[in-house]
Amino acid sequence: MNFTGSREEVARLGMAWLTLLAAAMGQAQAQSQPQTLEDVVVSASRAAQRSFDTPAAIQTVDRSTIEAAGPQVNLSESLNRVPGLTILNRQNYAQDLQLSIRGFGARSAFGIRGVRLLVDGIPATTPDGQGQGSSISLTSAERIEVLRGPLALLYGNSSGGVIQAFTREAPAVPQLSAQVYSGSFGMERSDVQYAARINDYGLVADFSSFDTRGYRSNSQAERKQFNSTLSFDTQYQTHVKVVLNDFDMPLAQDPLGLTTAQLAANAARAGTSAIAAQVRKITHQLQLGTSATQTLDANNSITARVYYGNRTNLQFQANNLWVGLNRDYYGSGLQFNQKTLLADKPVQWVAGYEYDYSKERRQGGAAPGGQQNPGALNRDEDNLATNSDFFAQATTRASELIDIVTGLRASTVRFNSADYFLSNGNGSGAVSYRATSPVLGLTVHASDELNVYANFGHGFETPSLAEVAYSSAGAPSFNSALNASKSRHYEIGGKWAPNANTRLDLSLYQIESTNEIVVAVSSGGSTAYKNAPQTSRSGWELSGSTWFTPRLRATLAASGIDARYTQAFTSGTSSVRIDNKIPGIPQSFLFAELLWTEQKIDPGKKTAALGGQWGVEFTRAGRLYANDTNTAAAEGYSSLNLKASYISALGIGSLTTYARIDNLTDRRYVGSVIVNQAASQFYEPAPGRNGMLGLKLVFAL
Numbered sequence: 001m002n003f004t005g006s007r008e009e010v011a012r013l014g015m016a017w018l019t020l021l022a023a024a025m026g027q028a029q030a031q032s033q034p035q036t037l038e039d040v041v042v043s044a045s046r047a048a049q050r051s052f053d054t055p056a057a058i059q060t061v062d063r064s065t066i067e068a069a070g071p072q073v074n075l076s077e078s079l080n081r082v083p084g085l086t087i088l089n090r091q092n093y094a095q096d097l098q099l100s101i102r103g104f105g106a107r108s109a110f111g112i113r114g115v116r117l118l119v120d121g122i123p124a125t126t127p128d129g130q131g132q133g134s135s136i137s138l139t140s141a142e143r144i145e146v147l148r149g150p151l152a153l154l155y156g157n158s159s160g161g162v163i164q165a166f167t168r169e170a171p172a173v174p175q176l177s178a179q180v181y182s183g184s185f186g187m188e189r190s191d192v193q194y195a196a197r198i199n200d201y202g203l204v205a206d207f208s209s210f211d212t213r214g215y216r217s218n219s220q221a222e223r224k225q226f227n228s229t230l231s232f233d234t235q236y237q238t239h240v241k242v243v244l245n246d247f248d249m250p251l252a253q254d255p256l257g258l259t260t261a262q263l264a265a266n267a268a269r270a271g272t273s274a275i276a277a278q279v280r281k282i283t284h285q286l287q288l289g290t291s292a293t294q295t296l297d298a299n300n301s302i303t304a305r306v307y308y309g310n311r312t313n314l315q316f317q318a319n320n321l322w323v324g325l326n327r328d329y330y331g332s333g334l335q336f337n338q339k340t341l342l343a344d345k346p347v348q349w350v351a352g353y354e355y356d357y358s359k360e361r362r363q364g365g366a367a368p369g370g371q372q373n374p375g376a377l378n379r380d381e382d383n384l385a386t387n388s389d390f391f392a393q394a395t396t397r398a399s400e401l402i403d404i405v406t407g408l409r410a411s412t413v414r415f416n417s418a419d420y421f422l423s424n425g426n427g428s429g430a431v432s433y434r435a436t437s438p439v440l441g442l443t444v445h446a447s448d449e450l451n452v453y454a455n456f457g458h459g460f461e462t463p464s465l466a467e468v469a470y471s472s473a474g475a476p477s478f479n480s481a482l483n484a485s486k487s488r489h490y491e492i493g494g495k496w497a498p499n500a501n502t503r504l505d506l507s508l509y510q511i512e513s514t515n516e517i518v519v520a521v522s523s524g525g526s527t528a529y530k531n532a533p534q535t536s537r538s539g540w541e542l543s544g545s546t547w548f549t550p551r552l553r554a555t556l557a558a559s560g561i562d563a564r565y566t567q568a569f570t571s572g573t574s575s576v577r578i579d580n581k582i583p584g585i586p587q588s589f590l591f592a593e594l595l596w597t598e599q600k601i602d603p604g605k606k607t608a609a610l611g612g613q614w615g616v617e618f619t620r621a622g623r624l625y626a627n628d629t630n631t632a633a634a635e636g637y638s639s640l641n642l643k644a645s646y647i648s649a650l651g652i653g654s655l656t657t658y659a660r661i662d663n664l665t666d667r668r669y670v671g672s673v674i675v676n677q678a679a680s681q682f683y684e685p686a687p688g689r690n691g692m693l694g695l696k697l698v699f700a701l
Contacts, residue, residue: 043118043147043164045395045405046350047337052495055395055405055443055453056151057084057507057541059557061144063168068613068645070660071181071189071692072138073210073223075099075163080619081591082146083541083559084507085161088672090684091214093221094254094281094315097133098584098672101148102511103537103563104160104461106584107519107529107675114461116155118164120229120243122289122307126329127356127387127413128464129158134247135285137227139179139191140206142168148541149509150457150489153437154407156354156389158461167229167243170195170202174701181658183692186213196701202231215687216255217270218279224248237295247285254279256318257674257681260632267668267685273318278370285311299339303352306332314372321378322367331356342396349394358385362469380421381428383465387413393439401446405455407439413462417469417478429478431468435460435486449498455491460484463517463529470528483531487513502546511537512566518582518628519676520571532628534567535582555593561585565628571676576628583675588622588636599647610647610654617641626673626682634683637669650697658694663687 044054051058059082070077076089076097086106088098100106105114112131117124124135136144147162155162174196181189191208210223226246233239256271256279273279289307296302308330315323335352360383366376393407412434419428441455462484471477493507513535520530539561547553563582568575581587599611619639626632643660663686671686 041145043145043162044151045348045393046335047348052451052497052503053403053443055403055441055451055455057148057491057493057505059083059146059505059543061146063142066138066141066144067656067696068615068643068658071183071187071210071694072179072191072208073189075133075136075138075144078138079144079146079163080589081543081555081557081593083543083557083589084148084539084561085146086586086589089686090672091216091219091687092254092684093212093219093223093249094252094279099133099163100585101146101152101161102509102539103561103582103585104158106563106582107517111466113464113467114158114160116152116159116162118162119245120165120167120241120289121291121303122243122287122305123331123356124287125158126327126358126385126464127157127331128358128385128415129462130464130466132247132285134223134225134249135245135287136163136165137167137206137208137225137245139208140167140193140204140227140229141165149491149493149507150439150441150455150459151405151407153457153459153489154391154393154409154439156391156409156411156437157387157413157433157435159459160461167227168195168204170197170204170229170231172197175698176701177696177698179694179696181692181694183660184690185215185687186211187692188212189694200232202229204229214253214255215690216268216685218253218274219255219270221252222250223252238292239295240290240292242290243288245285245287247283249281249283252281252283254281255684257677258683258685259680260683262681263670263683263685271318271681272679276369277318277320277367278316279318280316280370282314283312285309301337302334303337304332304334306330316367316370316372320366320368320370321364322372323362323364323379325360325362325383327358327360329356329358346397347394349392351392352390354387354389354391356387358465359383360465377421380419382418382420383469384416384418385414385465387411401444403443403445405439405441405443407457409437411435411437411460413484415462415465415468417465419478422477429468429480431480433460433462433484435484450494450496452494453492455489457489459487459489461487461517467517467527467529479528482517482529483515485513485515485517485531487511502544504544505542507541509537509539509541513537516582518571522674522677530571532565532567532569532571532576535564536566537561537563537582539563551596551598553593553595553597555591555595557591558589560588560622562587571628574629580628580630581625583625583627583630584673586621586624586636588620590618590620592618610649612646613644615643617643624670624673627676632673632680632682634670634673637667637686638665639667639669640664651699653697653699656696656698658692658696660692661689662691663689665689 039051041051044056076087095110117131125131152162179191188211193206195204205228228244230242256274287309291305293303311327333354364379366373389411391409416430439457443453463482468479471479491509496504515531516535520528541559544556595615597613599609622636624634666689672684
């Protein structure tokens, strides 16, 4: 397959798939599958409401989809079906996934930037906007919500979008489950979970492990994770939830990127110096949080949350240096929800305050041959980040047909670095960022089957502590000259559900940003950043799902984006011309799935029905530029995946077997890029044909 990945090609394919969906609408039978209109989300308004009625682009990925998408290691397995969300599996567990929403976060050399992560309402993103996808335990997640567009800006700094995971609720009948997976490249995955209600207490405890030798040389990884929730209700109408998450990654080798010549010679090789310098990362994170919702009456409630965490990270870089940090972080939040009347019009509003704190000791030094030399430091400092935010959001039913949503968030973010190494103090510094983010939207309920909405909002994004840590690649120095980016977001969209089994969502957006934070240069494992004066993003997102018959379902997610620099500037020693594309953002993406099931699914039951499922997935991605000058790029690709599962009764429980083949046609392509890599080691290749087998046992106790 030869595919350049133009937006026009993806749009044509998307419209062809949409025509196929529309043709099936009249064939969908109301009794065949669950009611799509009854999907409930909370991320858009911080209160439960039907996703069909939310004035925003929001999608939910449910438990069955998460399980069927793979071994539940990476968010990229199941979230690739969300339009506007780009999530690239780098085959590099030392650097996490490359995740962006409408282009926000694409600059990240490691971890997640520009997108807020929450787990059961508790932040998994620190005040400076850093997050780790591994914070989400997929084996115990009941659903994941992805919010895009202006309403996400009400979550504060670096809210180009919001990803929120919810742990499953404890069942009335105690359950014990075990999962094992085995796959290509030495992949081994296991999980044990206990879930039960004991009197008034609900407990979910999940322990999982993951090992792989990796597709490429020097890409071995080992991970273990424990995730647990305890929930209960008091006699005073208070619902309490306690969440404990322990993530341990004792080894994650980094294969680095490849040059064009290295990629052509052997895509599975490691990059320059990766093996000689033993490039790798060691990480441990422990987080404990609790939230309590006090129901005052049928229309009023108060929710409070507190959390604490610690993260240690030790990284060995290709330039024979090591960087380590020990971070303590905590935070609290309080919000008040109310349903009331204003001038005889129903109003649902929420107001609150959030404070988050993060302090880390960051050190670095020599590591010849990948062996740490603690006595040869080149940096030693304390880094501090805090945010203090007030927010309010309200939705008003202005008439029978029109809802109005308004919101405002006032944010203050502070950074401080105290250097203990450089006598001249160049490593020290402090900077504050302040912003007010308003949002205004309108929803028109054109009919019971059609909602149309329009939103506008202001957002801002500060650099992270890691991004102000270097004034140039390899030169530790607090970069106080790095400004926060500010943006204006415009969005229009529609949601159409002609029957209980068919749903189509379409959104169009335009985003204008100033002082966009971009990669200045990336070298030897360290990255320096600067501001680009002006950028623009315009795009479209389309998602659809329908049941052709009670057994056959089609799903579509397609998007296109034109992300470009709208003012020339200098990056390093290179001139970036006006209208150059912003690197790290695929220009288009399409996911399509056909799923056939012999299971009879009851919308009122949470348990899986017996029987088999067989599916085919097709993905198609557009060109991915690797640098600001647009002289290097990864061409688009197409990929075909097959999957199957079968649930059979086994005494007092059930046995599920899983099988997947990814990249069936063995297509060779680049999965992600390292933006502006100084030695032109841009490319991180995706694996060829690979497979997985899995078993899951569930017993009622």
